Amino acid sequence: MSHREELSLFLKSARGRLMPSEVGLPSGERRRAKGLRREEVAALAGMSVTWYTWFEQGREIQLSAPMIERLGRTLRLSGTEREYLFALAQHRPPPLVSRLDEEIRPGTRHLLDSLATPALVIVEDWTVVGWNRYVSVAFRDYGAMPRGERNLFKILMLNERYQGDPEFYREMGQRLTARFKWDYSQTAQPEIFDDIIAELTERSALFRECWARSEIRSHFEGINSSFFPEIGEIWFRHTSYAIEEVPSQRLIVFAPNEERDAMLLERLRKIRPELHSGEPASP
Incomplete structure (x- = not known):
């Protein structure tokens, strides 16, 4: 079966499951x-x-x-169905959602709570929307x-x-700004970055310098540390992963950098009772 044939079947099915009352239309009495x-x-x-008839019939429209997008909203398509419609009609992913x-x-919540190491979730503008107990203990x-x-x-x-x-701060700032510039270039809604860029331009000389450069990075990784009074400093290597179910979200996992760090983290688990709580750290 060709994509056009599948597109035709998909649209007919989506149209057929919607009742007129669901979209504010009278039901009428003579519907075959x-x-x-x-x-x-x-x-x-x-x-x-x-045009709609030709499109539903699978013609090369x-x-x-x-x-x-308007057609998808009219047919009340789910996020997955929206992606499927774009794949069939244009052979590419849909634009990023406008929110x-x-x-x-x-x-994702289950994964965050199951990991025995810090992990958090950020959205497109780098706002943190999910985290686990280890993040609350290790960072903030x-x-x-x-x-x-x-x-x-x-x-x-x-x-x-x-x-x-x-030296560490400068390297970190260069790396993070290069990735932030990449995210800014990829977004369908650059306005969500405007206030952040304006604030950093005013408050950070390092940001102004890095933002003026042409360097970009399409990946997110690095090494950072956290100090604990009971055991000392633990170094983490972090990297990020796209969340397939929600493309605008990224999961960032902080794994112990070396064996020594893994041993210290295990000691921390035994010392800090809050790391054994059954309650999730974020909503």
Whole structure:
């Protein structure tokens, strides 16, 4: 079966499962089949009946991304179905959604709580929206911070905690800004970065210098440390992973950098009772 044939079947199925009352239309008494009529879908999506009919029939009709978006909203498609529609119609992923999806899905929440090492989730503008108990112990308690103060990029660039070693801070700032520039170049909603860029430009000389450079990075990794009075310093190597279910979210995992660090983290687990709590660290 060709993509066009599958597209035709998919649209007919989506149209057929929607009742007129669900989209604010009268049900009427003389409907030969369940679901919406083609002309109703076309009207709701702002398309001509002819174009929608040809598109549903699998003809070589090229619709713009905004038109496909309107069609997807009209048919009440889920996020996965929206991606499927774009794949069939344009052979590429859909544009990034125009809002930040900050909901932590159950599978991601379970993974965060199952990891015996710090891990957190950020959205496109680097705001932290999920974390586990190890993050609260090793770095900071995001649960006690308003959303506007949970931007990881601003924390790392502005917090004096990271500026004690000028050489380390400079390397970190260069690396983070190069990745932040990459995220900015990829976004479909650059306005969510504007306030962050403006604030950093005003407050950080290092940011101004790094932002003016052409360096970019499409990956996120590095080494950092955290000090614990009971056991000393633990070094972590962190890297990030796209969350397939929510492309606008990234999971960042902090693994012990060396065997010594793994041993110290194990000692910390035994000392800190809060690391054994059954309650999740974030909503």
